[in-house]
Amino acid sequence: MGAEHLPASEFDIEELEQSLVTSDPADAPPLVQLMAPDGSLREDTKYGHYAAHLDGEALRAMYRDMALVRRFDQEATALQRQGQLLLWPPLLGQEAAQIGSGTALQAQDYVFPTYREHGVALTRGLELSKVLRLFRGVSNGGWDPRESNFHLYTLVLAAQSLHAVGYAMGVQRDGDDAVTVAYFGDGASSEGDVHESMVFAASNQSPVVFFCQNNHWAISVPTEVQSRIPLSNRASGYGFPGVRVDGNDVVAVHAVTRWALERARSGKGPVLIEAFTYRMSAHTTADDPTKYRELAEEEKWRERDPLLRLERYLRSTNTAGQDFFDQIAAEADKLAASTRADVLAMEAPDFEDHFANVYAEPHPLIREELEWHRQYQAGFAEETAGQAEGEAR
Amino acid sequence: MATMTIAKAITSGLRAVLADDPKTLIMGEDIGKLGGVYRVTEGLQAEFGADRVVDTPLAESGILGTAIGLSFRGYRPICEIQFDGFVFPAFNQITTQLAKIRSRSSGMLSAPVVIRIPYGGGIGSIEHHSESPEALFAHTAGLRIITPSNPHDAYWMTQQAVACQDPVIIFEPKRRYWLKGEVDTESAGRDAFSAQVVREGTDVTIVAYGPLVPVALAAAEAAQEDGNSVEVIDLRSISPIDFDTVTASVEKTGRLIVTHEAPTFGGIGGEIAARVAERAFLSMEAPVLRVGGFHMPYPLAKVEEQYLPDIDRLLEALDRSLAY
Known part of the structure; x- marks a missing residue:
């Protein structure tokens, strides 16, 4: 358990003096891609093996997941526009990054998401409408994370990356074979907690996969403001591998994530995956991308749409025909309808519930304030009853 | 019964929880071989191993954030x-994550993490080593905050904090680490979240906690020589505050002085004054007075004694209260 400390020679000053800087950290790493935007397959000697098990059925299932979560996302956006949700962070464009990575996980693995991992939630078997409780303002959580090994959304950027490492340190102590996955974005990669989580994960050689979706925009700020070097290159500074994968290629994302999980599971420590993708929609429904980015850029990425790419492959290889796509579309519409129904049925919680879970154990101030609140409310009830009585006379 | 210093009482308390529950572990900077800068964890790593007494990388958010993750996995x-x-x-990890997870998860998740923080001045140190930030944490719902003032409480409150299902911050009075006293290792006597009347009196109540409890007791002794009977309450718990014990005392004495090293503005003393005014206004013979730090960054060590509440400042407040 835990890392053996590096031998003293790793920090030997004489050796260091003899060494030369041989590479520029700003050099772009190769982009792992197994399926090109036109739907044709690419060879990759290192990662191709990790996608070899993906047969037609598996690829159709991945397409289905991506299509379902895209339709869900579209419905959630509509629900926000109609005043049924307070806010919504769309995942449009990031379906492959999320479905590709989520489907590589095993049941015992534990995910620590940000607030945009709706696709990963789907792969963990979470009923998607539960995610909307947070955005409807009826819960700050919405599900039991222990049922799906999918932690609650975390809105304070990168705080969850440390929780993922701590959880993995527990896994190590238990001698279990679970891996944790910390999701975060290019914007959050600047947060100190990402740095500290990578330091702790490396120091303990913990089974963690850092999954960074570089969607190019942190609200209005481009990735270039966050980093002068490719984000995946940062991993080498912590002493573990970093891989940049085409985040719109669901097959490549799946393969690279499987590789990283297997590596972490076998005790070789953390990996950073940078999924190179694009936020095709706004940061949230409160955002307006026309203020800060060019339409031409959006057009360019539309050509790289992750669903379109897999559809091209499925059609060109006769892995799926029109019937399949029609059936998926119908299923997606059904999901949208049930999502809408679920959201409309979500009622505001009782304010009193807020007193219940501030503490696990009895607390005199909570008891006192709850009592006061009840009496205050009861006063209104008496007043209303009094008025009704008065009107009746 | 055993006689020990506060520091060693904490060490003993920690040893007890490590021995009792394999899910407990201690994490921090320099706490392993060195035993911590105050030697509070001395010998524990040798006894329980490097996985139970963990020297972490030097990053406080990292310590707290990974501790929260460990707690989700069932560790303490x-x-x-x-x-x-x-x-x-x-x-950030303490206030936005640790304090809120139970509420956010509707009670499904708990994070029973304990945080030990040596606090307070009077040790002649450089800046950032003498502060009393308890009010900043007391303002956050979801946290419990306690501070022992003697070896017996240090021994037991450490264990009670670990046993608690809620996150608990223990502010340890670092200038009293070497204060010796009796520890009843058989019985705690009271829970960690209650106040204790440590000296009975009839004329004025002084509420103190942590490093100022011995100061308040000494002031009460001095006042006794002038014929004034002072009741001293060791608050022990800063969140929640045991207002029942404080109110009962004030109803008897009619006068209240609250003292802490932290600045009085926005501090625990103000909260106590407001609550006591609500609960015992008609028993009050004088306004509640506060004796605490000034509204300034903690002063330079060479002049810190002018900042810290001492016997004279408490006696001066006592005179004002009695003369009202």
Whole structure:
């Protein structure tokens, strides 16, 4: 358990003096891609093996997941526009990054998401409408994370990356074979907690996969403001591998994530995956991308749409025909309808519930304030009853 | 019964929880071989191993954030923050994550993490080593905050904090680490979240906690020579506050002085004054007075004695209260 400390020679000053800087950290790493935007397959000697098990059925299932979560996302956006949700962070464009990575996980693995991992939630078997409780303002959580090994959304950027490492340190102590996955974005990669989580994960050689979706925009700020070097290159500074994968290629994302999980599971420590993708929609429904980015850029990425790419492959290889796509579309519409129904049925919680879970154990101030609140409310009830009585006379 | 210093009482308390529950572990900077900068964890790593007494990388947010993750996995981490002034890199994890997870998850998740922080001045140190930031944490719902003032409480409150299902911050009065006293290792006597009347009196109540309890007791002794009977309450718990014990005392004495090293503005003393005014206004013979730090960054060590509440400042407040 835990890392053996590096031998003293790793920090030997004489050796260091003899060494030369041989590479520029700003050099772009190769982009792992197994399926090109036109739907044709690419060879990759290192990662191709990790996608070899993906047969037609598996690829159709991945397409289905991506299509379902895209339709869900579209419905959630509509629900926000109609005043049924307070806010919504769309995942449009990031379906492959999320479905590709989520489907590589095993049941015992534990995910620590940000607030945009709706696709990963789907792969963990979470009923998607539960995610909307947070955005409807009826819960700050919405599900039991222990049922799906999918932690609650975390809105304070990168705080969850440390929780993922701590959880993995527990896994190590238990001698279990679970891996944790910390999701975060290019914007959050600047947060100190990402740095500290990578330091702790490396120091303990913990089974963690850092999954960074570089969607190019942190609200209005481009990735270039966050980093002068490719984000995946940062991993080498912590002493573990970093891989940049085409985040719109669901097959490549799946393969690279499987590789990283297997590596972490076998005790070789953390990996950073940078999924190179694009936020095709706004940061949230409160955002307006026309203020800060060019339409031409959006057009360019539309050509790289992750669903379109897999559809091209499925059609060109006769892995799926029109019937399949029609059936998926119908299923997606059904999901949208049930999502809408679920959201409309979500009622505001009782304010009193807020007193219940501030503490696990009895607390005199909570008891006192709850009592006061009840009496205050009861006063209104008496007043209303009094008025009704008065009107009746 | 055993006689020990506060520091060694904490060590003994930690040893007891490590021996009792394999899910407990201590995490912090320099706490392993060195035994911590105050030697509170001395010998524990040798006894329980490097996986139970963990020297972490030097990053406070990292310590707290990973402790929270460990707690989700069923562990009970006890984090040592080296000095009061160095807790702030972890402030985000403590206030936005640790304090809220139970509420956010509707009670499905708990994070029973314990945070030990040596606090307070009077040790002649450089800046960031003498602060009293307890009010900053007391303002956050979801946290419990306690502070022992003697070896017996140090021994038991450490164990009670670990046993608690809620996150608990223990502010340890670092200038009293070497204060010796009796520890009844058989019985705690009271729970960690209650106040204790440590000296009975009839004329004025002084509420103190942590490092100022011995100061308040000494002031009460001096007042006795002038014929004034002072009741001293050791608050022990800063969140929640045992207002029943404080109110009962004030109803008897009619006068209240609250003292802490932290600045009075926005502090615990103000909260106590407001609550006592609500509960015992008609028993009051004088306004509640506060004796505490000034509204300034903690002063330079060479002049810190002018900042810290001492016997004379308490007696001066006592005179004002009695003369009202």
